[in-house]
Amino acid sequence: xxxxxxxxxxxxxxxxxxxxxxxxxxxxxxxxxxxxxxxxxxxxxxxxxxxxxxxxxxxxxxxxxxxxxxxxxxxxxxxxxxxxxxxxxxxxxxxxxxxxxxxxxxxxxxxxxxxxxxxxxxxxxxxxxxxxxxxxxxxxxxxxxxxxxxxxxxxxxxxxxxxxxxxxxxxxxxxxxxxxxxxxxxxxxxxxxxxxxxxxxxxxxxxxxxxxxxxxxxxxxxxxxxxxxxxxxxxxxxxxxxxxxxxxxxxxxxxxxxxxxxxxxxxxxxxxxxxxxxxxxxxxx
Amino acid sequence: xxxxxxxxxxxxxxxxxxxxxxxxxxxxxxxxxxxxxxxxxxxxxxxxxxxxxxxxxxxxxxxxxxxxxxxxxxxxxxxxxxxxxxxxxxxxxxxxxxxxxxxxxxxxxxxxxxxxxxxxxxxxxxxxxxxxxxxxxxxxxxxxxxxxxxxxxxxxxxxxxxxxxxxxxxxxxxxxxxxxxxxxxxxxxxxxxxxxxxxxxxxxxxxxxxxxxxxxxxxxxxxxxxxxxxxxxxxxxxxxxxxxxxxxxxxxxxxxxxxxxxxxxxxxxxxxxxxxxxxxxxxxxxxxxxxxxxxxxxxxxxxxxxxxxxxxxxxxxxxxxxxxxxx
Numbered sequence: 001x002x003x004x005x006x007x008x009x010x011x012x013x014x015x016x017x018x019x020x021x022x023x024x025x026x027x028x029x030x031x032x033x034x035x036x037x038x039x040x041x042x043x044x045x046x047x048x049x050x051x052x053x054x055x056x057x058x059x060x061x062x063x064x065x066x067x068x069x070x071x072x073x074x075x076x077x078x079x080x081x082x083x084x085x086x087x088x089x090x091x092x093x094x095x096x097x098x099x100x101x102x103x104x105x106x107x108x109x110x111x112x113x114x115x116x117x118x119x120x121x122x123x124x125x126x127x128x129x130x131x132x133x134x135x136x137x138x139x140x141x142x143x144x145x146x147x148x149x150x151x152x153x154x155x156x157x158x159x160x161x162x163x164x165x166x167x168x169x170x171x172x173x174x175x176x177x178x179x180x181x182x183x184x185x186x187x188x189x190x191x192x193x194x195x196x197x198x199x200x201x202x203x204x205x206x207x208x209x210x211x212x213x214x215x216x217x218x219x220x221x222x223x224x225x226x227x228x229x230x231x232x233x234x235x236x237x238x239x240x241x242x243x244x245x246x247x248x249x250x251x252x253x254x255x256x257x258x259x260x261x262x263x264x265x266x267x268x269x270x271x272x273x274x275x276x277x278x279x280x281x282x283x284x285x
Numbered sequence: 286x287x288x289x290x291x292x293x294x295x296x297x298x299x300x301x302x303x304x305x306x307x308x309x310x311x312x313x314x315x316x317x318x319x320x321x322x323x324x325x326x327x328x329x330x331x332x333x334x335x336x337x338x339x340x341x342x343x344x345x346x347x348x349x350x351x352x353x354x355x356x357x358x359x360x361x362x363x364x365x366x367x368x369x370x371x372x373x374x375x376x377x378x379x380x381x382x383x384x385x386x387x388x389x390x391x392x393x394x395x396x397x398x399x400x401x402x403x404x405x406x407x408x409x410x411x412x413x414x415x416x417x418x419x420x421x422x423x424x425x426x427x428x429x430x431x432x433x434x435x436x437x438x439x440x441x442x443x444x445x446x447x448x449x450x451x452x453x454x455x456x457x458x459x460x461x462x463x464x465x466x467x468x469x470x471x472x473x474x475x476x477x478x479x480x481x482x483x484x485x486x487x488x489x490x491x492x493x494x495x496x497x498x499x500x501x502x503x504x505x506x507x508x509x510x511x512x513x514x515x516x517x518x519x520x521x522x523x524x525x526x527x528x529x530x531x532x533x534x535x536x537x538x539x540x541x542x543x544x545x546x547x548x549x550x551x552x553x554x555x556x557x558x559x560x561x562x563x564x565x566x567x568x569x570x571x572x573x574x575x576x577x578x579x580x581x582x583x584x585x586x587x588x589x590x591x592x593x594x595x596x597x598x599x600x601x602x603x604x605x606x607x608x609x610x611x612x
Contacts, residue, residue, distance in 0.1 A: 089403040090350050091590045098586025105580030262419045265412040
């Protein structure tokens with residue numbers, strides 16, 4: 001029971017790091033980016049290349065992956081995405097699905113279609129007992145690391161000038177622009193950080209989620225759930241949504257093994273029907 | 286002429302068949318008579334075309350962005366396949382039952398879809414298709430799970446025509462079904478019902494204000510379109526004599542969207558033209574790079590959007606409108 005809760009917590013926090021970039025894309029620019037998972041996959045495969053082939057220590061590869069995928073995100077945002085923001089939702093869906101297909105085929109071509117693993121250090125494979133729950137060191141590290149990231153994001157958003165600009169842009173891009181905030185630049189930077197975090201999540205999650213070329217499609221729904229259920233008004237919303245989703249998914253797979261992904265999809269339909277604008281949305285929006 | 290008579294005359298004029306349409310269907314018939322070597326591909330095109338026409342009703346006329354249209358395609362395929370197991374082996378009967386069953390599924394799920402924003406709709410349609418996929422995957426005793434439904438056998442069509450291994454009867458059958466249902470869909474969109482659907486998706490508030498029940502119109506078109514998709518799926522099950530989980534897969538929903546977008550939305554023929562182009566290109570690409578044709582499909586999508594779908598199709602659509610107005 002406790003073990004399950006803890007695994008769900010780790011899984012959920014991982015989902016949060018993977019998906020939080022998407023909540024900004026959707027929130028600020030009202031852009032439906034189905035290709036968010038492609039950045040996570042890029043991060044995962046980069047980690048595999050760095051650790052397994054080049055022998056970079058696992059912990060050292062994480063910041064490298066973050067920076068690399070952030071740069072990739074910035075590049076794509078400035079060259080491609082920027083042309084599609086003002087288009088219809090249908091165009092955005094088509095465009096991002098196109099990117100997903102390209103990313104999947106490219107990875108399949110260069111890396112093969114088999115599932116790959118990041119070689120994690122021996123000491124992270126340890127397990128220990130706390131209050132009757134068996135806790136893996138790797139999952140503990142994920143909880144601590146993702147918790148720290150969530151805390152840092154919350155601090156940046158609430159305490160810094162950049163954070164207040166971003167919040168202003170999310171709440172009302174037109175007025176924010178009128179106040180002299182460069183919404184485009186704020187957004188590009190956020191997109192880059194979001195992609196970087198997705199890449200980091202992909203590197204961390206390769207062990208838990210499994211990494212193969214179908215990754216972006218497999219987890220697309222999960223990211224979208226986190227964002228739509230959590231809303232984009234704060235960090236707390238997506239965070240709670242991700243943790244709930246992670247726990248529900250682990251519990252569902254454990255107690256209803258025949259249900260499979262069933263629990264999650266049904267849960268999502270019900271949630272969307274009950275609260276079309278997200279669970280944790282402030283009033284008046 | 287009174288305004289009422291003028292309106293009736295303009296509606297009638299808009300519904301008349303144009304020479305270009307006769308030419309299109311004549312070419313389709315000719316393909317059955319003169320292209321015996323291509324029956325398998327042509328059959329796929331006809332089925333994909335019907336599927337894309339169904340999506341056009343939802344997207345081009347109803348304005349609903351769906352990422353899970355394969356739910357209906359796959360449901361129809363499974364119904365048709367399971368019917369033969371239950372002893373209903375006559376293809377046309379199976380087709381009819383599959384179509385009705387899928388229409389009911391469409392009507393039932395329309396309640397979920399017709400709420401919220403584009404994003405909510407995308408996610409709900411997507412999850413409906415994923416739930417169905419999950420069900421088909423888990424209920425192995427019924428659907429065969431990942432192995433699919435094997436050993437489906439049909440009695441000869443109408444008791445007269447046996448399905449041959451070259452696909453001659455199969456393609457003729459698919460083409461005939463496609464034509465009949467296309468004519469039905471075409472009749473539907475030029476009827477007052479069709480115009481009110483267009484009004485409902487164009488401006489729901491004003492449409493409601495002039496007394497048209499917006500939700501009921503959209504539910505109606507969604508259910509009808511679901512039925513068409515179900516028949517398309519049933520056709521695939523019958524002509525390939527095999528049903529697998531693939532009929533419900535996400536890539537099918539994405540591909541039909543791409544076909545429709547290639548051909549252009551909102552005039553029904555877009556689905557057919559898009560299916561033709563898509564399948565031919567896919568066939569060629571699959572020969573060149575068997576495994577990685579998905580890359581080129583993705584590239585095509587990205588370029589299509591970046592170049593501006595609207596701008597690209599403005600010219601052919603204007604030409605089509607010109608043909609449509611004349612005569």
